[in-house]
Amino acid sequence: MLKIDCDKCIVCGICESTCPFDAIHVEEDCVVVNDNCTLCGACVDNCEVEALSIEVADKKVQDDFADWAGVMVFGECRHGAIAPVTYELLGVGRKLADTRGVALSVVLLGKNIAGYSDSLIAGGADYVYLAEHDGLEQFREDVYGHVLEGIIRGKKPEIVLAGATAIGRSVIPFVATLIDAGLTADCTRLEIRESDGMLLQTRPAFGGNIMATIVCPDTRPQMATVRPKVMAALEFDGSRVGSVESIDVQPNAVSSKIEILETVVSDQEQVNIQEVETLVAGGRGLDSAKGFELIRELADELGAAVAASRAAVDAGWIPYPHQVGQTGKTVNPKVYIACGISGAIQHAVGMQSADIVVAINRDPNAPIFDFATYGIVGDLYDVIPALIKRIQEVKSES
């Protein structure tokens, strides 16, 4: 509940003007709050006379809070390979574990997975937990969820990290609910707060317009998902040592009401825009599907793949797997060339960590230039052909 101390209130109206929900109003000699209040705390932070405070009913405190230690990564494999995000999670997990002075473990569920242990250890893990069972070959939410729940309850890690992939985003919220843990989705930054060792989880909200930092002060484990390509994997180090433990999977743990009838791997363009070093991206500025022919020409010249803004995808010029941004993919190439893309924040959150961003746009005020390393103001239908020509010249010179 929002508590209002009317003795302190000077009816200045700051709270009313800063409330995002129209929930607090100035009356004659105090303010009143209505049912719109979401306890977001904006008014409390802005009240200069400290007349406002948030009163929280007694929180349940987890009895065995202090027993939880270590960082655990939920590893993913599908179609016979470890998902790259697993190594990225081990990369950030290693830093968190070292800061906390604890061990880093990775859990892998599936069939015939023992062969992955070495590379998981080389990727940073101290412990590899393998849950092997025929019934874990296919991903089923309830089965994966219950097996993972068992492992987390048994090992008691203080932090659990998972990929914000189709699988992670589906099963992890289920697991968090099973074990009554706080969960933060799609984190872009994870660090340990020095004062109390708490995990600070930073993520975009409102389509990327706002960043929020979140903690889970009263429950363990602290759980977070991270999108692919947001964190950096470690260099593989074959000399790293670690131990492997197999986890007993009870037959009843793999029974499910869900039946997978078929698994279809998309035969759409196989190029994964998250795995290439250079991307040439097109947006609404291309004006038509034909514009992507020019984009592709430039991409071919650079050995790059083609990406797109949502506007181009929505227009039907290119399929969804090419979309970069908040509702598309996060990419982290060495070079990202944005052509005819305005640089809306929802697009930028998906590409801003590229080492080099080149923006080609005819509007000098387009926000994409704020994210650019190099910018060319001009019509892309002039610039790109000139660029292709110049690249060909340079290539033939060398």
Place this chain on the structure above:
Amino acid sequence: MNIVVCIKQVPDAKDVRLDPETNTLAREGVESIMNPYDRHALEEAVTLKEQHGGTVTVISMGPPQAEDVLREAIACGADQALLVSDRAFAGADTWATSYTLAKAIETLGNVDLTLCGKQAIDGDTAQVGPGIACRLGLPFITCVQKTRQSSSESITVERMMDDGFDVIQVPFPALLTVVKDINEPRVASLKGKMKAKKVKIPTLSADDIKAEPQNLGLAGSPTQVVCVFSPEARGDRTLFSGTVEEQVDQLVQELKAHF
């Protein structure tokens, strides 16, 4: 077939900004809308009802004005609506929200299918659907992009994966979350609009859903927001000048090292 659709009222995310001076959300010009994914969940529910009979109940947890999206849902084909609203729910994160919605759904008794959107565009978390399924002990499938087949006993759907899709069958009762590809939502009919104007929408309080107070709102939320801030732009850009050829030449010069 009794279907429940969870619908959230959200601020139109593209308009939400932080006021750079106060670092608080600027509310001017931000409209409240039905979460776009939930519109597709509703459409799927109405389509299934048309095929198999039954009722579609829409349910929302939120402040009193969330009633607006429930009326809109009635106009688009839902039969009845429930507003779950209480000051005690304020500040709920996804853990507390899924608890509250699950408690509210339990009051309805026989539910065959619960539908949610894939995610709400204010937080983009996609956690409430699986959370509700967990609390109600339901099998669930997230990111459903297509219904292939349905009967009064079960449903066969395509679940979007990162590299394609899985075809999955699940018996009722079950919970699904849907993505936008699943259907094209209809516009409200005139008859629906008339009904939406008149329909009575009951409000359920914390007591009505027999909720434990320590699981609600801010108190029941394991996650806490410590701060919000605006994303920062990078500060190292070079804008080239000159003719197109000159600019291109400079760019190629800079990029040469990387290829």
